[in-house]
Amino acid sequence: MTREEHARKYPEVWKRFTPRETLVRYAWFIGIIFVAAWSLKRLEIPWFYFLDAHEQAADLVTRMVPPYWEFFADITGPLIETIHIATLGTAITVFVALPIAFISARNTTPNAATWLIGRFILVTSRSVNTVVWGLIFVAIFGPGPMAGIWSIAARSIGFVGKLIAESIEEIDRGTTEAIEATGASRLQVLLIGVIPQVLPVIYGTIVYRWDINIRESTVLGFVGAGGIGIMLYSSINQFAWHEVSVMLIAVFGIVLISELVSATVRKRIT
Amino acid sequence: MLSITDLVKVYPSGEQALGGVNLQIDQPQVVAVIGSSGAGKSTLIRCINRLVEPTSGRVTLNETDVTALSRRALRRARRRMGMIFQEYNLVERLTVMENVLSGRLGYVSFWQAYRRKYPPQDISRAFELLKRVGLDGYHNTRADALSGGQRQRVGIARALMQQPDLLLVDEPTASLDPKTARQIMRLLCELAHEQGTPAVVNIHDVNLAQGFADRIVGLAGGVIAFDGAADELTPAVLSDIYGEEDWSKTIQNPVADRSGGKDRGTLERESAAG
Amino acid sequence: MSAGVWRPPKLIVNPWARYGLLFLVVVYLVCSLTPGLLPMVSLNIDWTRAGQGLPRAADMFARMFPPDFSRWELLYKGVRESVQMALAASVFGMLLSIPLGLIAARNLVPLPVYLVGRALLGISRTFHEVIIAIFFVKIFGFGPLAGVLTLVVASMSFIGKMLAEDIENMPPGQLEAIKATGASFPKMLLYAVQPQMLPRYLGVSIYRLDANIRHSTVVGIVGAGGVGQVLAASFSRYDYDFSLAILLTIVALVFVGEFFSNWVREKLR
Structure with missing residues (x-):
């Protein structure tokens, strides 16, 4: 069969996309590039800063090395405080997030109004960053770990509550129906039918959030809410970079350890 | 054509998969490799195109020593070896046509591949192959929307798209139901003969091997325990390959079953349905 | 018993x-x-x-109470800056996450490259955005540039980690099949990895856009631009009615961002 005969029999042209699809694809590309360009332009970023950025960075590194190891003794207290803030904040979360999760799940909420309230609390809690919560609680409790603990709790309630509410909505209807059929009260249904089913999720979520909170509590000090962040902030402002490097190593250490602990615990629970 | 000499593969775990395999294929024929799981069938064909790096020995395809090639030359050699897999291994989110055309990846530039701009003769050949394997009109269907049998047909078309000097086929029917398995095996053997391409087919099913292959090689414990024509297979030979068992019921009457290869008409109808 | x-x-x-x-x-x-x-x-x-x-x-x-929206121009400027920071950071983070994700996938690269990739991911994920932000503020000075760079680093490591894990969970057969056709490494990425990864990658990226909007409010607190900087200033001046206005705007902004990201991800599925 010659080439021509062959072509007559089978098409030689095949396009992955129709012209319309191609157009839409290119429109997306151009749109994204446009958005990025617009954002950068309106931000009026002084690009000349980039010219000596590598020198600045190199300078920073040389100032940070060698770390001032003796400083480690001074930061042990703040490090422990950091862990306390995360742990106690998470502990408060447990008690507050559970009831909110129950009223935020469609299948356990008493009525539409409570559901709306629950959802509103969850959204507000999650929208405001831990550090922003820190600003608010420092204004309330004054600087110190107390503000930090409440900031951690305020942010975690939304996170933990949302995940637990979602898992409550996914539980097996049959079990709760069977318990309702025995004539049990709403609270009994909750205790016997719902909680046992979501217990692993509750534990898992809380441990997971604790590990995130360790990370978060390292920076709460920047707004005065306790922990290692206070010293880190002041060392950075005093350009004491050899102290900063010690603290960064310490932060790296505790975050890594907490991640390990949390992963191990979660593996054993579920 | 293909010549394998003293091929040995020892995995890093210390497990010896192949213990000195010698195999010659001098004419375009379908060679079925049978043997129990772990006998080294998969390792053998993956050593031929070096998806698994052999420990020692030589593989020569049309005077090219595949085992001595550099990475770049190996890619060049792989273009000439079509491979078909048990799990089809199509890229699921791509269309049938893209999957078939991926057989030409070795021949087009990166930019051409990215824009899906293949030469016209590749496109028309792909359409021809799709018709031949019974998937006329499926070219814009996504691969994950196909049935198992259909996927394997795409897999066959992809391998043939390479215009290979050798087909390497790894358990083409193990994930298919018995009827589809027979159809696929028949299609495969017909196409290999039509294109004059030798094929090495790993296969579990002794019946299918006997029914469709020209030659059977039995692997046991990483060495060749049998090499001969399909009708030379006897219960004693199967005992050598697989171990003691009553094999008399497994051996087919070769004359009765060979007719399976002849009914082209039914194939076309079946493949359209499958 | x-x-x-x-x-x-x-x-x-x-x-x-x-x-x-x-x-x-x-x-x-x-x-x-x-x-x-x-x-x-x-x-x-x-x-x-x-x-x-x-x-x-x-x-x-x-x-x-009541929240004070009278200085809405200042508020609008901060919000716009935050959204722009989030958008720019998402786009650049998306781009940079691709090489990072590829070198951190064990089934694509040799061990030393993989370890480098994993180390980069680990370090950038361990440190809180605010710590990274403060470093960028020290290098580039106060302003949105430091904020954008912080969010780029955070997005890059977040999307990169997802990408690496997805690639590692890919069925090995598809890679093997494309390799067996004699395709080079870039073509294998193009034909086996890209089509399989694209939907999840876009989904995670859109999620990250939403997360960036949330995080853009916080990097401002250490002086890296955006609405967070306005918020921190209002708190330090005890302008609590303005603070509440800002907070309500942030909640609304995050809500809209989340809604948008859910909508897009639903469409991608």
């Missing part, structure tokens, strides 16, 4: 371990919350000051 008595099974079977754990929790609470009980370990909480918290909070809330 004696007959006729049934108790629900406990999470921790061993009673010693169970009550021991409870005891430890109590000890922990007492030790950590009593100031000066143990040096270093006990929290330095000023309980009298904390006791004033409730009236102070009441006072603060009184001053917050």
